[in-house]
Amino acid sequence: MATEALPSARPVPHATPGTLVAVFGVVATVALVTALRLPATVTVVGLAMFGILHNVLELRYVSGRFGAILTGRFLGLLLVLITGIMLCRLVPMLSWSAPAEILLGYLVLAVGCWWGLRRPLPRAAALAALGCAAVGSLTFPAYHFVFLAHLHNLVPLFFLWEWARDLERGRAAFRATQLAWVLLVPALILAGTFDPWIGGDRDGAVAAFAGGGERLLSAYAPPAWLDTALALRLLVVFAFLQTMHYVVWVWFMPRHARAATECFERRAGALRGRRAWLLGAAGAALLAVLFASDYAGGKTLYGAVASYHAYLEFPVLLALLAGGGPTKEQT
Template identity: 30%
Template sequence: MHEETRPIAVPAAWLLAPALLLAILVIAQPFAVNVIGVMVLGAAHVLCALRYLAGRVSLAAGAQLGRQLAIFVMVMALVRAVTTLDAGLGHHLELLGSMAVIGFACWLGLHGRLRYLAVGLVAAATALSLIELPWYWHLLAHGHNLVPLIFLWDWARRRDRSLESNQPQPRSADGWGGAGREQPGSLISAGDAARVFLTWFVNNLSRLGRTSKLVCLPARSSAPRRLRADTAQAHPRTSLGPGLKFALVNLIWALGIPVLILAGVADRFINEVSPDFVTRLADPAYVLASTAQPHSSPEMAVRFLVVFTYLQTMHYVVWMVFFQVVGRREIGDLGQRLPVVQGWRFWALALAVSVLVWLVYASNYYLGRQVYGILGAFNVYLEQPVAVWLLLTMLPSHWTTDLVGRLGRS
């Protein structure tokens, strides 16, 4: 059965089942999974993520923006190389570069005053991050592992739309129906509800300086029309569409399990002792410090190690398995212009890069982590702008640019 026609429970199970197994494994051996996992899978996951990300954005972005993104990620990889020589300088440069690309993405994705508002918020976040730099790196390290949630939601929403476009729409007694038309009995979707509310909020916000009265959501307008429908005549599609259900299931493994671990529910089962073969590779104190919050207690440091290792491994599963299966269309689009990303050529390249990184790890674990960090910049800093544009697709179309519109429709 084709991926787009399977029940949404199938891809949800693909992710939830390994998440539960990985949570048990990581709780039992957090040091081993952390150290060995990044050594074995890290380099290959970067290439897998890059080919899906590039394929997802390539048709919407165009050649010129594609070149700009390529230059940017290469600059950020160079910044990480600087970090290996001067950690303080490199961390400051990477923070500024990361915020610059987020601001750049907002500028390209929004219209008018919203551009300035978004860039202002990014500037404020940059200033705060410079003040609290250790906290910024802590949040970036853990937050990066959650970025695939945005792409999972994007995939599920596009899958829903593809299925709807392939289904005949019945015509009702009042003349509604047909492709692209709203059924009067169907309930409003989460995305439509967000657009209606945001439009209403901004319209009222603009009135605050002129009047003390706020307008209500219009009783008879095209946007919230489905909210007024008689549920007795509801369209078979429910308000919690399959895509939204899929996103909610992902929150179980992405947020629910980490929250329970950080709350101490699994403390009695966590193995806090690093195996001897791992200790010979890396200092356990270094492994703990790389994931712990600033000024963390030993207890919380271990919990954050478990959470980070679990989410990092799920991060690998999502990019290396899930999107390589369901993202064949995006990969195929990119492969028409770049054949090396398809078939055996890609996997041969991934193996070759992995072997080179493994050789560096074999000589020195810490040097291997530095090389992996430089390689990982390509993944991290391509994710950021694409994720911003995908999130902007939730806004009303007249607030966003054609770039966001093309990405939302593709």
């Protein structure tokens, strides 16, 4: 399948793979200790400080790096569907909003499969699997949104894995490091390895500010697990992965994937240079004020705005895994 070449994402010359591995190791250790001791604080304060900023910077990277995929009718249809999801999130209390978001989310995935898969059999199999999954999500919507929250924090692994293909040496060590913090550390947390160090009672005031401990936990743990030790472990997992998620999009990609930024700026000159950072910082400041005055309202607004970066990454990944996305003729 003929595709347009993706821009290079080579790291800056002074960032050796060994240095990157060491930095990720140190950062992950600090993030883990903080998430263990103050899981609610890390989750709530991290979202207020870096939520909007990482949205802007992630969209900048994805649009620059995968501009050959996000074009034409494919991009237009995705934006229409994701805008529908945003509207559903703005009215979360209505009876139809959650089912509608679930259906629109699966349509986004279906578009990604249809666009990326060219052979009839794999395409049909993928769409059938999505149909079965959609039935399960509609039957158990609370489980669907908990799964989606955690899945979003795993997505950087795929972008980091793809970024590493341009490393001339040290690729295996770099990728192994990403697997360690994305998969191994959360597995150890869920297994209870770090239970003696979990300090969920130390930030109870933050949990109360966010609507109460049970409400906070319910966003990251399935309903059947809320009264078990796994609920707090899942909150710790989310706090840890969310922190690392922000590290990837706010520090790593802007510094070590500058070619993607340059590609984006050629297409969107209005956000050249520091303007994207200023936009993200301004959004973060406004969100922090809203959180302080009305946390529930702030969370709803953030969830709506975040729809674009949260859902746009999935069809891009599907297109990449399927072989690179649309041909020039299809854009």
